[in-house]
Amino acid sequence: MKTAEQVTFGGAGLDRAAHLREQPEMLASMLAEGNAQCLILWRGKILVRGERLDRLAPLAAHHDIVVNGPAGPVSSPLFLGIAADGLPWFVRDISAWAPGDLETAALDSFLDQSEQQHPDLPTGHVFAELRRIMTRLSAEEAELAATAKAILGWHHTHKFCAKCGEPSESTMAGWQRICPSCGGAHFPRTDPVVIMLITHGNKVLMGRSPGWPEGMYSLLAGFVEPGETLEAAVRREVFEEAGVQVGAVTYLASQPWPFPASLMFGCAGEALSSDLNIDPVEIEDALWVTREEMMTAFAGEHPVLLPARKGAIAHFLLQNWLADTLD
Structure with missing residues (x-):
């Protein structure tokens, strides 16, 4: 198909730099240097900004939400890759945050029109359902958002070892889970x-x-x-x-x-x-x-x-x- 990769989430050349997943010291250094971009997800919704909610709203790695925010199934930022401009991208899940007056009926649905504003973020930085705003993002941002949502979604549903049933732990910068009990290794599901x-x-x-x-x-x-x-x-x-x-x-x-x-x-x-x-x-x-x-x-x-x-x-x-x- 002549235009096959122009489909939404079709990719924009994100360098996933898989070799860095086995180098925690290098990843920690990237986070400490201050130029790393960190996507924030809450219950599968992406933090975005702009009048049309057409841009991702990444936070700096030293932001308090990234460092101390309430965690989901993984408490530290997960590595997504290196963007075309050379900046490293991570994702941080804060699903344990509980907004006030939360309406849960439409969550996890493409019908979800709700937006959640975290009190420690500027006005207009809101969590929105990705299916609602996916066509407004650039190809690069759409690829980052889809990757982040997919990898965190896997962690949410695979907290336990499929071999022995014991709790498993995140490793390889979030791209693998290991069972301390039986040694079973588990990888993101597609x-x-x-x-x-x-x-x-x-x-x-x-x-x-x-x-x-x-x-x-x-x-x-x-x-x-x-x-x-x-x-x-x-x-x-x-x-x-x-x-x-x-x-x-x-x-x-x-x-x-x-x-x-x-x-x-x-x-x-x-x-x-x-x-x-x-x-x-x-x-x-x-x-x-x-x-x-x-x-x-x-x-x-x-x-x-x-x-x-x-x-x-x-x-x-x-x-x-x-x-x-x-x-």
Whole structure:
């Protein structure tokens, strides 16, 4: 695909400098020098600033929140890498902080519109849901935010050894957990997911899950199972959800999706027929949408259909399908 890496979170060349993860003295020196940038996360939300919340709001490594802030599952900053300007980036989790009058119903949801202001930070520095502001960030900042959210999300859900059940400890600057009891080593998890642009002539297959905003449809998607190729996963998921047999399958683009830990593999598939047999357990609805109807939906003029939200790889694939820029 000609523009494959232009997808949100597609990467901007962050040097992950993995060799430094085994050099705690060097990382400590970077933090002490004062030029290190430290992202702050609270319950998976990113600290951002700006009138449109379109910029990350990193803190200096010596800031009191970085040094003494209430910790999440990891109490020290984790190393993300070296940015293009040569500055080292870290992330610090302060999930133990408890804002007053906190509404928890929408947290961890793409519907979360709430913002949390820490009392020790300037006005306008707020924690915001990444899915809400992801398309406003630069490519470099989006990559940093996605990496930070993914690695901290893994620590939150993997505090115990998967071999013996005892508490594990962070090591390798946050990129590994070791069990002191049995010696088991555990590494950040990524779940492969296929998301499919399934076409039949001039039409594309769209589906919706229960609980989505009214009128919102997206491409079908599903997790890759053990022992399964991407192509097989595409054919299985489309048949399970919509009863559509798929022939040729090709890979298009990928997107890290840290909600919580997926890697989305965008694929194109050719449907062998347009007959639908929807499994209501899998999806709420599915339908075929013509190119002309999708163009109307993207223009915001369709009476019913809402396209996949901006920033998601589904929106990216559909946009390139309409522009005829798919390889």
